[in-house]
Amino acid sequence: MEALNHSEETIMRILWDIGEGVVHDIIARLSDPKPPYTTVSSIIRVLEKKGYVLHKAYGRTYVYLPAISKEEYGKRSFTDLVGYYFNGSPKNVLSFLVEENELKEDELEELRQLIEKFNQNKPAQE
Numbered sequence: 153m154e155a156l157n158h159s160e161e162t163i164m165r166i167l168w169d170i171g172e173g174v175v176h177d178i179i180a181r182l183s184d185p186k187p188p189y190t191t192v193s194s195i196i197r198v199l200e201k202k203g204y205v206l207h208k209a210y211g212r213t214y215v216y217l218p219a220i221s222k223e224e225y226g227k228r229s230f231t232d233l234v235g236y237y238f239n240g241s242p243k244n245v246l247s248f249l250v251e252e253n254e255l256k257e258d259e260l261e262e263l264r265q266l267i268e269k270f271n272q273n274k275p276a277q278e
Contacts (some may be wrong), residue, residue: 153228154202163195164204164218164225172208172217226240 156164167173168179176192179186197217199205204225207214238244246263249255255263 153204155232156199156202156204159195160199160202163192163199165222167205167218168214168222172215174213174215178216233238 162182163178166178170177170181175189175196178196179189179192182192196205200216201206204219205216206219206239209215233247234240234242238248246255250260
């Protein structure tokens with residue numbers, strides 16, 4: 153799927169939060185100054201073309217809903233982030249977090265335990 157720009161992601165976050173809604177529902181949740189109706193409507197149509205949003209028609213009223221879950225988008229975004237900024241290496245991500253003091257000692261211990269658990273459950277390689 154094509155990446156989202158800031159405005160598109162903002163609208164997707166609102167849709168993930170509310171589940172579904174009309175353009176006015178989305179505008180109501182945007183911070184001031186609120187963009188015009190036509191701007192939000194255009195962004196939603198772009199999101200539909202990109203495959204992120206679906207709609208249900210009730211006469212001339214369209215109700216919009218996410219086509220992918222927040223979790224699925226998060227996985228794709230994180231994979232892209234790791235690939236682009238960390239050369240595809242989870243080790244580089246963890247090194248960055250440790251070096252930038254983003255992980256506390258108890259979090260590091262939890263990671264050690266997760267790695268041990270993963271290694272214990274991993275099938276033996278021949």
